[in-house]
Amino acid sequence: MNLPVTDLIVFIIITLGNVIFGASFFLRNKTSSQFTTGGGKLPAWVVGMSIFATFVSSISFLALPGKAYMSDWNALVFSFAIPVAAILAAKFFVPLYRNLGSVSAYNYLEVRFGSWARIYASICYILTQLMRTGAILLLLALPLNALFGWNIKTIIIVTGIAVTVYSMMGGIQAVIWTDAIQGIILVVGALICAAVLTFSMPEGPSQIFEIAAANHKFSLGSLSASLSESTFWVVLIYGLFINLQNYGIDQNFVQRYMTTSTEKKAKSSALFGALLYVPVSIVFFYIGTALFSYYTARPDLLPANIDGDKVFPHFIVNGLPTGLTGLLIASIFAAGMSTVSTSINSTATIVLSDYYQKYFNKNADDKSSMKVLYSASVIFGILGVLISLSLVGVESVLDAWWSLASIFSGGMLGLFLLAFLSKKVRNMDAAIGVIVGVLVIIWMSLSPLYFTQGKLLAFRSPFHSNLTIVIGTMAIFLVGFLSLKLAKKK
Template identity: 30%
Template sequence: MSEFGLLNWVVLSAYLAVSIGIGAAMGRKVHSSQDFFLGDRSIPWWAIGISVVSTYVSALTFLGGPAWAYTDGLSVMAIHLNYPLVIFLVVSFFLPFFYNSGVASIYEYQEKRFGATSRCVMAGVFLISQTLTTAAVLYATSLVLEFITGVPVQTCIAIVTVAALLYTMMGGLAAVIWTDVVQAGILFAGAFIIVFQLLDQLPVPLATALSELKGQGMTNAIVTDLDFSNVTTVWSGVIAMTLFHVTIYGANQMMVQRSLAAKNIGDAKKSMMMMGYGAFFIYFLFIALGVLFYFFYQGKEFENGNTIILQFAAEYGFPGLMGLIAAAVLAASMSSLDSALNSMSTVSTLDFYKRFYRRDADDRHYLVVSRLFTIFWAALIIIPALMFASSTGSILEILSKLGSYFVGAKLSMFALGFFSKNTTERGLLVGVAVGFAVLIWVANYTDVAWPWYAAIGGVVNMVVSYVASRILDGTQAEYSEYTIAGQKKLFAETGRAEREGNWFVVPGRVDRQAYGLLVFFVLSIAFLVVFNLSIS
């Protein structure tokens, strides 16, 4: 602990004090459960956008990105090429549904479209999957503290949980968003310092290092092999992981809840589009770091690959760097942890407690319940976090693999809800059950790589759901009001304007601004191809 040094402790302590201070300041503005869930709808779109970015770019990226690239090279970028496509779909189809409804929980849509049971299933799937992924984030943060201070990881897990819990419980979503803004600044400051330090410490010029790395196959990001057991091909990234990430950003309470706090539909869409344009640069930064670390350390094996970036900072950093790196990783993780706690509390309160237990209590009561649920989930996620402590593989890959088991159910429920006329709740639930069974078989008895679980689960869910619906409930007379077709018909019949300013309000209409995402997607692939070809 003494090796960490006074300056590093000051840097780390200052970050924690600022985060808790923001929570206390925001807490003075929380007077109702709606304030807790959505703020007062005065938060600027750029702050919401930064929060969206920093929530998913957690310590799993800061630590796990370089660890994964250290073994698989720049091909790991294929998994993250799809964000422009993902955000294009989210802003065109998902956001208008949720924003127009004025709800705080996106799973209220499921009840309106299918029924109360499907709402409970989707909300339950979210709570289970989010518990596991948040536990992985919590473990990643605690791993940093153990590495730096020598405090056992189990103790660190408890400390980090309490710190994130304090400001989340006090300030609600507004505190989450504004602390995310601060945390993003710290995260990228730490990352850029590491980049400059690494480039300065390379024993040869960068061009020479890249040339040697190319000879070892580490700089090719576009792997076109039709091998379904290979995780990092361009096909798994662009096809399978597009479906995976659509559910993360379009059918995930933790992400969508931020956009629901925007002033208007235009701000909601702009906040999401920040991720569509920013993700490529962020992931390229961390994955390229892993490739350069491979050259720097000559491919030597680490007992735990997730500590590579920390090892480098400890060996070659200047005074205060370890404190900044610790604060950066804490910032990255806590931006995910606070978001998860707030969204899980929202879902627990609205989709279960209020829906089935106390429908007519006053708003003050629901605010108290929301804060109690925040404490409950903070305590619960500690259990799987302790289980992750025995893992030595890339936590970014582990997290992605865990999430892929749940994608099929989310994808089918929303896709069929948006586009299908004849899918009913009974058929949908049959499809979800069969989809999970098929995925268990695929995971245990085939060599198919986990990115394809999203596509397999989604296709099986949708096909079985549609067929079962026709068998059990027959043909439906017309499209539900809560489908794309139903919404367009409703807007036409009521004479409601399809636009607010320059942005479409009706689902299924593509904003002119969104087409830039498709252009950016093509340019990002072209850049990676040219980058590899230009290395001599």
């Protein structure tokens, strides 16, 4: 498919401008503190916008409208839990990390349970970010391949190099400022798309709501107590746990708490980023519903082979005026770039703080620390590209990875809550809890893939996949406490 030259120019200018702007921070990035925390002098609104942009990946940009188009607004309930998690973060997590004074999210686990906890959590985080980077780079390449006809592997390599370069050169300052710009582009693109759809209906804007209401597209899900379906309550509980994980122990978020000059500003940035996501996610769901109404009213405009997640990209290319298509494609690309750049910087920070400065050079000066940060950024970028290239054409690997990612992240959240909510739980109690909890998460994640017929069905998890992190986290927490109580009785 060949897009107008105007769209191509808009896309290239916005994308290249982001890369150049990010790289320009190289001159302000001379110390390891500037690389990892920006010297603690970044504006709160910029940090908040960065938190928002990190939360919204290119997957969200395409997947949320796709979900609304195919079903209803049930997945929006996830967003309702975000303000709750953000308030808890502002009240408890931000003061905790700023008082510890460590840029690493996993230093706290070592303080409570010893080195094994920090190593376990940091390795899980690094592995998760590696695969996330590979998946995002691939998902960025696929629409560009379809729209411009560019080679998928070439797009992955060029994109990976570009993001790695500005992340390495500009450090967290480049990441946060470019995130902020990319977040603004993303919001503007979504609002423009929503407006164009609203005023493109044959019988006027009200037709969107008439068709959507007739097809129950605004439903937030069943209010039943079922634990095997995606009900309102299942999505809400899942959203609360996954967002507690994000705000409580995800290095991407924790590192940003350290980039403002005061604790008050750090709290406001966390709340700003979270509260901004809620209305923007509503816009994404509205786009999906509007697409359903639009193509229901104009079925002649939608080819038979286009459905689900492919409908929004189809509209971007065929339903938007020239120039706006380039802006929307740049918005999707910007969302992905912000996620990848954040992963690169945060992982390099973990390599420095959790491994190099702790085990190899405890008195490292800025010169050696910067070498480690640069080297880790490049190595992580290269590995992300290689993983992405290995995933080309193998969708089942992506599905399997998301199951494995829940294994890693569930164990991390349970361990953190055990450390944070009880001062009496011992090292051994935590280790036993993690082992049992991770086994529960492995069973819930993988049993639906392998126990599919016959007598094996009896061993299959009866719970909805969204409850994996919920039940796994609770298992770690409860087993840790039970271990403590049993030890006291001996």
